[in-house]
Amino acid sequence: MADSILSLHAITKVYGSGEQKVVALDNVTASFARGEFTAVVGPSGSGKTTLLNIIGCLDSPTSGTIAWEGSPMSSMTRAALAAYRREHVAFIFQTYNLIPVLDVVENVELPLIIAGARDKPALRRKVLDMLALVGLSDKAHRRPAELSGGQEQRVAIARALVKDPTIVLADEPTANLDSRTAHEIVMLMREINQKLGTTFLFSTHDPRMMEHARRVITLMDGRIAADEGRS
Amino acid sequence: MHRAIPVLWNIAARNVLRHWKRTLITAMVLSVGIAFFLLFDSMLAGMDRITIDTAVDYENSSVSVRTQRYQQDVASLPLEEALASPDSIMNSVADLLPQGSHLTPRTRFHVRVSNWIDETPALAVAVDPDRDSTVFHTNTRLVEGNWVQPGSVVLGSMLARDLGLKVGDWLVLTAIRADGSMDAMELAVGGVADLPLTSLSNQSLYLDLVDAARILGEPVPITEIDIRLPSSLTLDAMVAQAEALAAKLEAALPGIEAFSIGEASRDYLAMKEMKSKFSYVLIFVVLLIAAVGIVNTLLMSLYSRIREVGVLAAYGLEPGDIRRLFSIEGVLVGIAGSLGGILIGALLVGLLARYGISFDSLVGNADLGALPRGILLKGQWNPAAFVMGFLFGVAVSWLATILPARRASRIEVTEALRFV
Numbered sequence: 001m002a003d004s005i006l007s008l009h010a011i012t013k014v015y016g017s018g019e020q021k022v023v024a025l026d027n028v029t030a031s032f033a034r035g036e037f038t039a040v041v042g043p044s045g046s047g048k049t050t051l052l053n054i055i056g057c058l059d060s061p062t063s064g065t066i067a068w069e070g071s072p073m074s075s076m077t078r079a080a081l082a083a084y085r086r087e088h089v090a091f092i093f094q095t096y097n098l099i100p101v102l103d104v105v106e107n108v109e110l111p112l113i114i115a116g117a118r119d120k121p122a123l124r125r126k127v128l129d130m131l132a133l134v135g136l137s138d139k140a141h142r143r144p145a146e147l148s149g150g151q152e153q154r155v156a157i158a159r160a161l162v163k164d165p166t167i168v169l170a171d172e173p174t175a176n177l178d179s180r181t182a183h184e185i186v187m188l189m190r191e192i193n194q195k196l197g198t199t200f201l202f203s204t205h206d207p208r209m210m211e212h213a214r215r216v217i218t219l220m221d222g223r224i225a226a227d228e229g230r231s
Numbered sequence: 232m233h234r235a236i237p238v239l240w241n242i243a244a245r246n247v248l249r250h251w252k253r254t255l256i257t258a259m260v261l262s263v264g265i266a267f268f269l270l271f272d273s274m275l276a277g278m279d280r281i282t283i284d285t286a287v288d289y290e291n292s293s294v295s296v297r298t299q300r301y302q303q304d305v306a307s308l309p310l311e312e313a314l315a316s317p318d319s320i321m322n323s324v325a326d327l328l329p330q331g332s333h334l335t336p337r338t339r340f341h342v343r344v345s346n347w348i349d350e351t352p353a354l355a356v357a358v359d360p361d362r363d364s365t366v367f368h369t370n371t372r373l374v375e376g377n378w379v380q381p382g383s384v385v386l387g388s389m390l391a392r393d394l395g396l397k398v399g400d401w402l403v404l405t406a407i408r409a410d411g412s413m414d415a416m417e418l419a420v421g422g423v424a425d426l427p428l429t430s431l432s433n434q435s436l437y438l439d440l441v442d443a444a445r446i447l448g449e450p451v452p453i454t455e456i457d458i459r460l461p462s463s464l465t466l467d468a469m470v471a472q473a474e475a476l477a478a479k480l481e482a483a484l485p486g487i488e489a490f491s492i493g494e495a496s497r498d499y500l501a502m503k504e505m506k507s508k509f510s511y512v513l514i515f516v517v518l519l520i521a522a523v524g525i526v527n528t529l530l531m532s533l534y535s536r537i538r539e540v541g542v543l544a545a546y547g548l549e550p551g552d553i554r555r556l557f558s559i560e561g562v563l564v565g566i567a568g569s570l571g572g573i574l575i576g577a578l579l580v581g582l583l584a585r586y587g588i589s590f591d592s593l594v595g596n597a598d599l600g601a602l603p604r605g606i607l608l609k610g611q612w613n614p615a616a617f618v619m620g621f622l623f624g625v626a627v628s629w630l631a632t633i634l635p636a637r638r639a640s641r642i643e644v645t646e647a648l649r650f651v
Contacts, residue, residue: 058545058644079549086547093648097542101245111546113238 005166005199006055007031011064013050013222024050025061026222032201034166037193039213040203046219048203052169055201056089057081086115090160092170092202096152098144104131104155105140111163130158134188150181154188161192170202174209186212239552243559246532247567257521257528258568261628264517265572265620266579269613272510273580276611277587279503280466283496285427285606288368291495292457293332293473296324296480301454302488308339308354310409313452320484321456327479331461335362336453338443344436345403346394353390354435355404357443357451366459369424369437376422381441383421389433391423398422404438406446416446427606466611470500518623521568522631529561529635540639541647550640557636558629565628569621576620583610 013025025047032038032055040048053059054066057073066073068084076084090111098107108127109117117123131137134154144152153173160168170189174182186209193200202209210216218226247254287293297305301312314320317336324334338357343350360379364370369385370378376398379385384404386396396402398420405415418438426432444451460476463469470493477489493500533540540553548556587609 053645056545058648079551082544082547082549085545091542091545093542095538097538097648099242099539099542101242101249106241110238110543114543114547114552 003033003035004031005034005069007067008055009065009067011051011054011061011066013047013054013059014062023222025054028064028219028222028224030217030224030227032167032199034199035193035197036215037190037200037213038202038215038217039210040201040217040219041205041210042219042225044205047222048219049171050222051219052171052201052203055167056091056169057084086111086163088166090163090165090168092153092156092160092168092173094172094175096144096149096156096176098152098155098159100144103141103143104136104147107144107155108158108162111159115163126162127158130162131155133161133192134158148181149177150184153177153181153185157185157188157192161196161198164196165198167199167201170200172203172205174204174206179208182206183208236555239556239559243556243563246536247560247563250528250532250535253528253531254564254567257524257564258571260524261518261521261565261568261624262571262575264514264521265569265624266575267517268510268514269573269576269616269620270579270583270610271513272507272613272616273583273610274608275503275506275510276466276613277583277608279499279506280611281606281608282499283466283469283492286496287459287469287492289372289426289428289431291490291492292366293460293469293492294458294477294480295490295495296320296456296458296484297454297488297490299486299488302490308341308454310338310340310407310447310452310454313338313409313454314456317453317456320487323484324456324458324480327483328458328476329461332458333362333365334456334458335359335366336440336456337363338440338447338452338454340406340443340447340454342436343405344390344394345405346396346400347403349394351390351394352434354431355406355443356435356437357440357447358437359440366457369426372424372426373422374425376420378422379437379439380421381439383419383438384442385422385424385437386420387432387435388423388425389429390436391420393433396420404436404446408447409452410448414446414448416442418442470496514620514623518627521624522627525561525564525628525631526634528564529557529632530638532560533557533635533639537642537647540642541644544642544644545648553642554636554640557639558632561628561632561636562625565625565631568628569624572624573617573621576617580610580612583608584612585609 008028008030011025011028012023015022015024028051040051042048050059054061068088073084099110102110105127108130109123112123112126128137128140131140134157136151136154136158139147139151144155147155174185177185189200190212192198204210213230215229217224298312298314301309304312321334321336328334336359340355342353342355344353358379364378373385374388391397394402400420401417402420403415403417405413407413426435440451458476460472463472473491474493477491480489481487543553587607589607
């Protein structure tokens with residue numbers, strides 16, 4: 001595939017052993033190009049979250065290889081994997097996972113500080129731009145507990161985008177939101193994808209989310225059952 | 232500086248404040264432990280101070296000048312080894328003393344005291360009543376009658392009680408002179424002194440050198456010249472000052488032994504070192520208990536924030552950073568607890584130093600040998616103990632973070648993110 005940034009080859013992930021053995025991913029091969037807006041769909045237990053975790057290097061495959069821009073990642077240390085996550089990957093979680101003791105601005109700037117950003121005014125400007133992008137400029141100094149679910153997820157999106165990641169991995173980002181807010185979040189992600197060219201890979205059960213995807217990968221029992229591109 | 236350190240401090244500080252009740256309780260355990268150590272240390276130092284002060288005030292003075300031969304056989308109080316020309320020695324000694332010092336002659340000798348019915352051995356101390364009061368505090372402990380005057384004696388209260396003597400009664404003193412002859416004389420009981428050392432109270436009596444001349448013969452032998460140095464702020468300074476003067480006197484006066492309070496209290500001072508070691512054991516035990524509290528607090532904090540740890544790791548915080556985050560939280564609790572400890576400790580030590588407590592109320596009527604009775608125990612300030620208490624508190628808190636911090640850094644990110 002043209003301009004491929006990430007490729008998976010024969011990825012298998014097995015949890016447990018013997019009778020407890022669960023094959024979460026079974027011989028999955030796929031590659032992802034820069035700027036994709038891809039949905040990973042499938043029933044519960046089909047391996048969606050495991051796939052995202054392996055792509056994000058939060059988990060390692062039992063067998064198979066992953067390559068980032070052509071370089072294999074299987075031999076990387078924990079610290080090197082952390083560096084990969086810092087530089088290239090951002091996550092959006094189903095339950096938002098904002099740090100409750102930090103306010104909105106501090107939550108959004110967290111990835112930049114973790115990545116070693118030093119220029120405080122530039123950092124703050126970037127954070128405020130991101131908050132403007134997700135429509136939360138007026139909530140900059142609120143704590144997560146003072147926000148609605150949709151607002152929290154917008155903060156999580158701003159947090160994911162603030163460091164200009166190559167790829168954003170979103171695990172069921174709208175699952176905890178009402179349909180109207182879920183729609184707004186999908187539209188926001190799509191807008192950012194088009195405007196900034198950020199690659200999005202998200203898992204979902206929501207058919208309305210799938211409608212907006214440019215590519216849909218369907219998983220069934222840990223295998224890719226379908227991989228469809230859309231125009 | 233490590234790239235994530237500022238944010239680690241920021242998150243750690245906020246977490247510590249977020250669970251402020253838990254932090255407060257843990258820090259308080261540490262504070263109480265440190266304050267208890269400081270109070271204990273202050274009391275021990277106070278006990279040492281009053282013990283040595285009592286020895287100076289009632290028995291040895293800062294430096295006691297004797298002949299070397301007298302000192303070698305001091306237990307038998309050999310009158311024949313008295314100072315050969317006490318007036319000239321006193322003048323020489325006076326020239327070498329620092330400003331504000333005082334000196335007085337004394338003669339100690341064995342006597343037998345009779346109340347006409349019973350007789351008991353005793354230690355007679357012949358004094359120049361006016362000069363003696365500038366060096367010793369014996370005259371301040373009178374519970375009956377007056378200080379020494381020609382023709383009358385002051386008895387230790389226990390000796391007076393044992394012989395059934397009170398002010399106005401008469402007694403007979405019998406003593407052996409330097410030449411071996413024996414003489415006796417009748418004296419009135421002029422006063423009774425409640426002396427803080429049992430060894431003095433139950434066997435000492437004080438008489439005028441004029442009367443001693445009558446019983447021991449003219450010229451009265453002077454067995455020692457006692458010196459009081461100006462008071463020092465600390466015990467160590469006091470002992471050092473006395474030892475320096477003793478060395479100076481011995482160098483200047485051949486054949487003379489200058490017996491300093493440091494030398495007189497050598498055994499006690501050695502015990503003092505042991506006691507300080509004991510107080511360190513105490514702080515260790517107390518801080519160990521506090522450390523268990525800190526471990527517990529951090530583990531509770533960890534389990535309530537596992538998802539948070541997962542998010543930080545997902546965003547690229549390395550295991551070492553996560554370990555650092557929890558260490559910082561523990562150290563912050565440690566700093567808060569240690570600061571609280573030294574503040575509470577300072578308050579308690581301040582009260583003890585200002586008002587003191589009756590030493591007798593602590594030990595009851597027990598006879599503690601060198602430890603004085605009827606004296607107010609006042610706390611001593613020991614800045615080193617405050618520094619040590621603070622550093623110990625922070626260090627123990629940091630050590631207590633090792634286990635929880637390591638556990639936090641080893642959590643699998645995927646498990647942490649799934650944790651409910």
